[in-house]
Amino acid sequence: MNIVFLGGIYLREDSLYVNENSIGVIQNAADVLQKNYMQGLIENCKDCDITLINVPFVGGYPTAFKKKYFKAEKNIEVRNNFTGDVIIKNCSFLNIKGIKHFFRFFVAAKEISKLNKSNDDLHIICYSMHLPFLLACWINKLLFKNISYYVVVPDLPEYMAERSVFSKKIHSAINKVSYWISNKSDGLSLITKHMAECFSGKVNKIIIEGISSKNQDSNLSMDKYPFDKFFLYTGTLDRRYGIKDLVDSYIKADFSDISLVICGDGNERKYVELASMENKNIIYLGQVSRTVGVSLQMKALALINPRPNSDAFTKYSFPSKIIEYMQSGRPVVMYRLDGIPSEYNGFYFEIEGVDCLTDMLKHVGSLSEESLGLMGERAKKFVESRCSPKQQVKKLVKIMRLSNQ
Numbered sequence: 542m543n544i545v546f547l548g549g550i551y552l553r554e555d556s557l558y559v560n561e562n563s564i565g566v567i568q569n570a571a572d573v574l575q576k577n578y579m580q581g582l583i584e585n586c587k588d589c590d591i592t593l594i595n596v597p598f599v600g601g602y603p604t605a606f607k608k609k610y611f612k613a614e615k616n617i618e619v620r621n622n623f624t625g626d627v628i629i630k631n632c633s634f635l636n637i638k639g640i641k642h643f644f645r646f647f648v649a650a651k652e653i654s655k656l657n658k659s660n661d662d663l664h665i666i667c668y669s670m671h672l673p674f675l676l677a678c679w680i681n682k683l684l685f686k687n688i689s690y691y692v693v694v695p696d697l698p699e700y701m702a703e704r705s706v707f708s709k710k711i712h713s714a715i716n717k718v719s720y721w722i723s724n725k726s727d728g729l730s731l732i733t734k735h736m737a738e739c740f741s742g743k744v745n746k747i748i749i750e751g752i753s754s755k756n757q758d759s760n761l762s763m764d765k766y767p768f769d770k771f772f773l774y775t776g777t778l779d780r781r782y783g784i785k786d787l788v789d790s791y792i793k794a795d796f797s798d799i800s801l802v803i804c805g806d807g808n809e810r811k812y813v814e815l816a817s818m819e820n821k822n823i824i825y826l827g828q829v830s831r832t833v834g835v836s837l838q839m840k841a842l843a844l845i846n847p848r849p850n851s852d853a854f855t856k857y858s859f860p861s862k863i864i865e866y867m868q869s870g871r872p873v874v875m876y877r878l879d880g881i882p883s884e885y886n887g888f889y890f891e892i893e894g895v896d897c898l899t900d901m902l903k904h905v906g907s908l909s910e911e912s913l914g915l916m917g918e919r920a921k922k923f924v925e926s927r928c929s930p931k932q933q934v935k936k937l938v939k940i941m942r943l944s945n946q
Contacts, residue, residue, distance in 0.1 A: 542589045542945055543661055544582060547649055547678065548575045548668035549598035552631060553621045554614040559599060560830070562607040566777055566806045568598045569831055570861040574695060575668055576622075577752035581934025582666075583625030592628040594652045596645050596674075601638030611636045624755075646673035653681045657688065664941045665690040667726075670698050672715055675722040682725075689727040689944055691937065693749075694736060695861070700854035703781070703808070728940045733880035735856040747936040750882060751864040753928040766837065768824060771800040772874075772902065773841035775834045776862050778807030781854075783847030785809055788816045788823065790847075790898035796822060799842060799906050804829045838869035843890070843905050843913065846875035847898060856880050863889075864928055867920040872913050874901055884927070888920040 551559050551572045559567065582591055597613065600606045613631040622629070630652050635644040657663055665681075667674045667690055678690035698716045720740070723729060728745040731737060737746050772791065778784045784807070791801045800822045803813055817825040829837075838844055844866040848855070856879035863881070866873045873889040892901045905913070 542586065542941065543592075543656075543663045544586060544589050544941070545592045545594055545653065545656060545663060545665045546575075546579055546582065546668070547594045547653070547665055547674050548578075548596075549671075550575045550579075550593070550595050550622075551597060552595065552614065552617055552629070554617055555597060555631070558612075558614070559597065563600060564605050564607065565600060567828060569834075570776070571598060571669070571695065573754060573831065573865070574752060574861055577754055577930050578666070578668070578693065578934055578937075579623055579627065580625075580755060581752060581930035582938070583623060583627065584931040585935050585938045587625075590628070591626070592630065592656060594630045594632065594649060594656075596632045596634060596649055598671075599636065601641050602636050604638060606636055609635065609637055642673045645671075646676050649674055649677035650680055653677055653688075654684070657681065657685050661687065662945055663688045664945070666937070667692045669696070670694060670716075670719040670723055672719050672722075675719055679722045679725060689941075691728040691730065691941065692723045692726045693730045694723070695732050697736065697739060697854070697857050700857060703779075727944055728937070730937050732859045733857055734882075735880060739857070745940050747940060749933045749936060750859040750880075751861055751928055752930050752933045753864055753868050753924050755930065766802075766826075766840075768800045768802065770798060770842050771802045771824070771840075772843055772845050772906075773802045773804075773837055774845050774847070775804040775829070775838065776846075776860075778803070778805045778809040778813055780809050781848075781852060782807075782860075783849050785812055786849070786898060787845055787847035788813060790902060791823065792816070792820060793899045794902045794906070796902075796906060800824055802826065802837065802841070804834055804837065835865075835869065838866060838871060841869075841871050843872045843874050844869065845902075846873065847892075848876065848878065849895065850876045850878050851895065864924050867917075867924045870914075870917045870921045872905065872916040873920060874905055885923075888916075888923050890916070 602609045611634050613633040617629045617631055619627050632648045634648050665678050667678045682688045698719055724741040724744055730747050730749050732750055734748055802824045804826045806828045813825050817823045858880045875889055876892045890905055892898050
């Protein structure tokens with residue numbers, strides 16, 4: 542079986558280039574999830590030829606990236622990125638805002654057609670409802686009958702960002718096309734069961750709420766970060782995700798011996814920066830590498846996901862940081878979100894109401910290290926037994942093999 546993963550991964554050889562030239566949010570969560578899908582394919586498909594067509598997810602020039610042209614590294618060492626045999630097609634593209642998506646479509650479509658040199662079946666896994674990728678898959682399927690494509694849906698496009706009235710109208714039209722092409726696919730990998738109601742009942746669907754990472758342990762020295770007891774948030778600083786509520790609740794709790802450390806970027810960055818200047822116990826580190834983020838997670842008193850359950854999009858969302866947090870072995874504090882399977886209940890400290898975050902921070906801050914460690918280890922064992930790359934991606938491989946018969 543021939544498998545193509547069409548995505549936007551930050552390969553190790555490109556990571557410094559991406560970090561140095563990005564302005565604002567870097568899509569680290571999407572990067573991790575894609576790499577975990579790749580790992581799952583490698584472990585489940587040892588008899589397959591696996592190719593990665595990689596068109597990295599970066600912001601557009603000049604507002605979100607410093608370069609007009611994304612120059613992808615061509616000299617890629619597979620062993621630096623994956624633990625198996627993978628062919629990597631790392632793609633460059635013109636990155637000017639407003640026209641970049643045409644070039645992303647063109648390079649993706651071209652690479653797919655170049656791979657389709659025989660009559661063998663070609664299974665394409667399209668990461669996300671990114672229209673350039675979807676179009677590349679759909680057009681190639683129209684041209685070549687031996688092609689099938691499957692769409693990984695980590696987010697519904699209408700909920701991915703807050704937009705102006707004019708921008709909403711444009712993206713509404715784009716989203717209709719994205720849904721239409723997704724419904725023409727041979728299968729969908731959804732992140733919550735509620736997403737199924739947004740797609741045609743005729744298309745095959747599986748649920749993969751998230752995938753744990755292999756080798757998450759980090760030996761990074763923490764000498765650069767001299768704080769001791771601290772709550773931690775790592776992720777996008779978006780008002781919809783509750784970051785302002787976290788800062789306000791922490792201040793209200795009035796801790797003298799527990800800091801709040803925040804990592805990330807987003808539309809509430811200025812609020813976080815101002816709070817850190819006014820309160821010495823609020824420490825804002827900006828956007829950090831995954832290595833630093835994982836190291837901080839493993840040292841934290843507790844990890845906070847302040848996203849409330851009040852918005853409609855929460856039932857279509859499984860925050861990827863939940864599995865990452867739980868895998869650290871440290872306890873997680875969060876609301877019970879509609880998109881999270883009930884099996885996760887009891888493996889985190891639940892914030893029971895809109896105004897209860899302050900009380901929960903105080904409660905967790907008063908617990909012994911033994912109690913905190915026990916909760917963290919239970920959650921770690923749970924996600925590692927449920928969400929391994931091999932176990933989760935096997936669901937997708939199964940529907941691909943069935944279509945191959």
